[in-house]
Amino acid sequence: MSIVTPPGGFDVVIVGSGISGSIIAYQLGKAGKKVLILEGGPPVPKSREDYMQTFFTADAKTPESPYPPTTQGASGTDNPLGQPDPATLNTPRYTVLQINAWQDPKQCYFVYGPQAATSASDPQMTFAFGSSYERVAGGTTWHWLGTSLMHLPNDFQLKTKYGQGVDWPGGANFYTQLLPYYRAATEVIGVSSDRDPMVDLYKTFNVQPNGVYGPDYDFPMPGIVPSTNDALYQQNVTALKIDGIPLFVTPTPQGRNSRPGKRRQCAGNTNCIPICPIQAKYDGTVTLAQALQTGNVQIQYQSVASNIRLKGNQVSGIDYLSYDTQTGPSTGGGTAVGKRYVLAAHAIETPKLLLMSKGNPGYPNGVANSSDQVGRNLMDHVMYLAWGLAKKPVYAYRGPLATSGIEAARDGAFRSQRAAYRIEIGNEGWNWAANDPNTTLADFVFGQNNSQLNGDSVNAQGTALRFDPTLPAYSQLFGSKLATTLNDVYIRQLRLGYLIEQVPDPDNRVTLSSQYKDRLGLPRPQVTYRIREDYVRNAFVSAKQASTQIFKALGATEYTREPQNAQLSGPKASATTFRYQGQNFIFYGAGHIIGTYRMGSSPSDSVLNARQQSWDHDNLYMVGSGVFPTTATANPTLTIAALALQAADNLLHDLG
Amino acid sequence: MVFDYMDYFVSMSVGLTGFASEAIAPEIDPVGIKAVYLQAFDEKLPDGMAEQILQRYKALFDAAGGKPGNEEQLVGQMLAGSGTSPAQILAMRQLIFLWYAGAWPTVQYDNSPSRGQTFSSVISAESYTQGLVWRVMQSHPMGSSTYNYGYWAADPPPLSAYLENPV
Ligand SMILES: Cc1cc2nc3c(=O)[nH]c(=O)nc-3n(C[C@H](O)[C@H](O)[C@H](O)COP(=O)(O)OP(=O)(O)OC[C@H]3O[C@@H](n4cnc5c(N)ncnc54)[C@H](O)[C@@H]3O)c2cc1C
Ligand code: SF4
Numbered sequence: 001m002s003i004v005t006p007p008g009g010f011d012v013v014i015v016g017s018g019i020s021g022s023i024i025a026y027q028l029g030k031a032g033k034k035v036l037i038l039e040g041g042p043p044v045p046k047s048r049e050d051y052m053q054t055f056f057t058a059d060a061k062t063p064e065s066p067y068p069p070t071t072q073g074a075s076g077t078d079n080p081l082g083q084p085d086p087a088t089l090n091t092p093r094y095t096v097l098q099i100n101a102w103q104d105p106k107q108c109y110f111v112y113g114p115q116a117a118t119s120a121s122d123p124q125m126t127f128a129f130g131s132s133y134e135r136v137a138g139g140t141t142w143h144w145l146g147t148s149l150m151h152l153p154n155d156f157q158l159k160t161k162y163g164q165g166v167d168w169p170g171g172a173n174f175y176t177q178l179l180p181y182y183r184a185a186t187e188v189i190g191v192s193s194d195r196d197p198m199v200d201l202y203k204t205f206n207v208q209p210n211g212v213y214g215p216d217y218d219f220p221m222p223g224i225v226p227s228t229n230d231a232l233y234q235q236n237v238t239a240l241k242i243d244g245i246p247l248f249v250t251p252t253p254q255g256r257n258s259r260p261g262k263r264r265q266c267a268g269n270t271n272c273i274p275i276c277p278i279q280a281k282y283d284g285t286v287t288l289a290q291a292l293q294t295g296n297v298q299i300q301y302q303s304v305a306s307n308i309r310l311k312g313n314q315v316s317g318i319d320y321l322s323y324d325t326q327t328g329p330s331t332g333g334g335t336a337v338g339k340r341y342v343l344a345a346h347a348i349e350t351p352k353l354l355l356m357s358k359g360n361p362g363y364p365n366g367v368a369n370s371s372d373q374v375g376r377n378l379m380d381h382v383m384y385l386a387w388g389l390a391k392k393p394v395y396a397y398r399g400p401l402a403t404s405g406i407e408a409a410r411d412g413a414f415r416s417q418r419a420a421y422r423i424e425i426g427n428e429g430w431n432w433a434a435n436d437p438n439t440t441l442a443d444f445v446f447g448q449n450n451s452q453l454n455g456d457s458v459n460a461q462g463t464a465l466r467f468d469p470t471l472p473a474y475s476q477l478f479g480s481k482l483a484t485t486l487n488d489v490y491i492r493q494l495r496l497g498y499l500i501e502q503v504p505d506p507d508n509r510v511t512l513s514s515q516y517k518d519r520l521g522l523p524r525p526q527v528t529y530r531i532r533e534d535y536v537r538n539a540f541v542s543a544k545q546a547s548t549q550i551f552k553a554l555g556a557t558e559y560t561r562e563p564q565n566a567q568l569s570g571p572k573a574s575a576t577t578f579r580y581q582g583q584n585f586i587f588y589g590a591g592h593i594i595g596t597y598r599m600g601s602s603p604s605d606s607v608l609n610a611r612q613q614s615w616d617h618d619n620l621y622m623v624g625s626g627v628f629p630t631t632a633t634a635n636p637t638l639t640i641a642a643l644a645l646q647a648a649d650n651l652l653h654d655l656g
Numbered sequence: 657m658v659f660d661y662m663d664y665f666v667s668m669s670v671g672l673t674g675f676a677s678e679a680i681a682p683e684i685d686p687v688g689i690k691a692v693y694l695q696a697f698d699e700k701l702p703d704g705m706a707e708q709i710l711q712r713y714k715a716l717f718d719a720a721g722g723k724p725g726n727e728e729q730l731v732g733q734m735l736a737g738s739g740t741s742p743a744q745i746l747a748m749r750q751l752i753f754l755w756y757a758g759a760w761p762t763v764q765y766d767n768s769p770s771r772g773q774t775f776s777s778v779i780s781a782e783s784y785t786q787g788l789v790w791r792v793m794q795s796h797p798m799g800s801s802t803y804n805y806g807y808w809a810a811d812p813p814p815l816s817a818y819l820e821n822p823v
Contacts, residue, residue: 055799056781059759080775225809258805268808271799397795399808427808428798437789438757442774445752446763450770457769474771478735478752479728480819483674483792486756487815490793 010338018139020623021344022287027648029294040304041136083107102128111513120566121579128575130589138285146255155632165503169610185641193253194223230404243414255282308357347593347626351375377504377595383588384498386547387433396429410633418538419501429493447474498543661710671727758783791818
């Protein structure tokens with residue numbers, strides 16, 4: 001496919017067709033502007049059935065498992081998961097399967113340096129990054145969960161209020177200015193939520209009813225009904241407090257249809273991550289299709305942006321390399337030219353592109369990088385997982401993956417001491433926590449104990465964990481005893497996930513590997529990732545205590561596995577385990593890749609101004625969670641969408 | 657030919673899984689997962705082992721009167737070692753796993769507190785969705801629900817409904 005340049009040229013060139021790139025394209029296309037999107041990945045398939053088949057047959061059902069490039073091939077002794085060599089792929093990306101292979105660049109797309117720490121309790125310990133993303137048209141919302149919460153005013157003034165991290169440019173005013181865009185973002189995503197619980201929740205954070213998306217607002221669709229699992233928490237957590245804050249359960253606003261609309265009504269496939277089979281869940285392809293339908297937006301698939309050209313201090317073009325097949329040679333390339341440029345390739349690939357573009361006179365450290373902040377301050381919501389078994393059936397594995405959360409402790413005076421978190425209530429049993437249903441199944445069929453249900457395991461409270469004390473340890477069951485035992489276990493499984501705020505650390509960064517490249521010859525990201533601050537580590541201690549209290553209040557038995565001591569070196573070096581205050585912790589990624597090209601109020605310590613415009617090149621904009629100065633406490637995508645809508649307005653203003 | 661033993665394969669599977677034959681191999685069976693599993697059972701094991709196991713089951717079944725009703729007792733005898741070798745017992749357990757997970761397991765035992773690990777490889781898209789784990793949890797395969805919006809707010813039908821009926 002060749003690009004047909006419209007008369008007068010393109011107004012805007014966008015890199016990436018995820019939710020943020022597609023929103024900009026749609027807003028500009030609607031206004032009659034001519035837009036070109038360079039998309040590195042393959043096109044949106046005509047039917048999602050191919051992706052479904054790939055998912056069904058995948059041995060490891062990770063968030064990336066349905067999507068190209070393939071996550072698993074033939075396994076070998078030194079490559080048990082059969083991971084393809086990223087050097088052979090044109091658009092490799094990081095998958096959660098690579099976390100434990102992090103020391104092997106032949107299996108892991110990210111390249112990591114040697115372990116810096118001398119012990120697992122040394123804050124200098126480096127880790128594998130916990131979260132992943134997609135490089136396909138439509139981007140990472142193909143496999144997001146859909147949780148769509150707003151940030152809080154205090155999230156934008158963490159430094160001023162609590163002496164931690166940095167403020168967003170404009171501080172709390174940022175929130176007021178973002179409100180109309182938040183409101184529009186819920187329309188883009190089609191958020192299902194009831195207004196009342198949101199008003200009640202935000203009131204506890206001193207946000208007045210009008211502050212919930214502005215006056216006379218209601219959500220596009222009614223709230224998704226909570227699960228039978230949520231009900232147990234609703235009834236039992238209200239007697240508890242975390243750091244003096246009373247707990248309560250809040251139904252989660254979600255980007256999935258609660259009634260038939262332009263897309264289908266959620267049928268509760270319990271598979272939102274990694275793929276909704278019926279597209280009841282919003283994904284970026286929805287907005288991408290709208291953008292293309294304006295007639296003003298063109299997209300060039302399988303075209304990987306590889307270099308940004310400057311003329312003086314203005315961007316003058318973006319070079320790209322094309323390919324036909326994922327492992328085949330490059331089949332050409334070119335330079336896309338517009339009046340304005342937008343980078344929307346997400347928080348790893350965007351800084352990588354900026355850093356690769358270092359051939360321009362006067363900008364030897366890459367484009368937009370006079371502050372030296374490009375690639376720095378890489379963050380995630382680091383997750384603490386806890387799981388248990390309820391006394392009575394809760395009927396796990398039914399409904400969307402999460403329908404409620406405990407949001408009450410997302411802000412408070414404690415934030416001068418430790419990071420805030422929200423608590424997600426999982427509906428999918430121990431699927432994530434312990435790789436169930438297969439782990440429990442294998443244990444009771446083959447007499448193993450990886451679930452801790454079938455041996456002599458004891459939890460931190462000294463409770464024996466063998467599920468049926470009348471059975472011997474390492475039982476091997478069959479027939480009706482197997483069926484009823486598995487049933488008894490599965491329908492009682494509980495899972496909590498704490499999404500812990502991380503603070504910006506300039507040494508947590510994406511740079512370019514000097515040694516490792518992809519199939520197109522582009523350098524791969526070298527990642528340095530630590531969790532150095534007691535502020536963040538304290539939240540793990542708090543999360544652990546909170547889980548124990550919550551499970552106790554529920555009358556449930558906690559099964560959270562105590563992590564083994566971290567191993568510091570060698571091919572099996574621990575990827576995400578650390579030791580703090582005498583306890584081992586393991587963290588998980590939330591999929592929220594944040595920072596790396598932050599906005600701020602000074603060109604000396606930020607990449608973008610509050611308009612999401614490069615301080616160095618005023619015809620260059622960047623969007624996505626890479627612009628966030630801090631992680632704040634809500635899942636990022638509603639805010640990404642709101643900020644993209646705001647950036648689109650800024651672009652339209654510039655273009656006149 | 658191992659396929660000559662289909663009836664005995666289903667009967668033995670009833671004993672191994674705890675599900676009624678109507679649930680795992682209904683009379684009108686457009687999916688026909690039993691054939692996929694029998695084939696995998698045959699192919700994944702050393703030559704002839706599947707057939708030997710089925711012959712042993714047939715002998716026990718016929719000797720017990722050739723009528724349904726005591727499948728569990730018969731496989732119980734076999735799993736306890738009556739006329740079966742340790743390798744055959746493991747194979748029968750692998751077949752249980754196959755029916756439940758739709759995947760063929762590789763079991764590695766060791767002396768750790770978890771007694772090793774089990775890896776598995778999915779046979780096909782259908783075998784994944786037909787796996788009995790989803791029924792035993794009174795739910796549906798992740799990614800393939802035939803229910804309607806909001807079903808998750810109410811308790812499911814009793815387990816017996818899932819053990820006895822095709823879903
Ligand atoms: C498991 C998981 C669960 C999640 N759940 C939630 C949730 O519940 N709520 C929430 O708010 N967020 C969630 N997220 C986060 C959410 O998915 C992301 O924040 C969001 O998708 C980011 O959108 P984006 O447009 O910035 O980037 P992306 O959607 O990643 O889009 C980037 C685009 O750029 C393209 N691209 C990359 N490199 C190049 C290049 N060199 N040239 C051309 N194109 C390129 C890619 O192909 C892609 O199309 C989750 C993430 C994960 C991983
Ligand atoms: S629960 Fe199922 S139907 Fe609903 S959004 Fe998730 S995957 Fe789609």
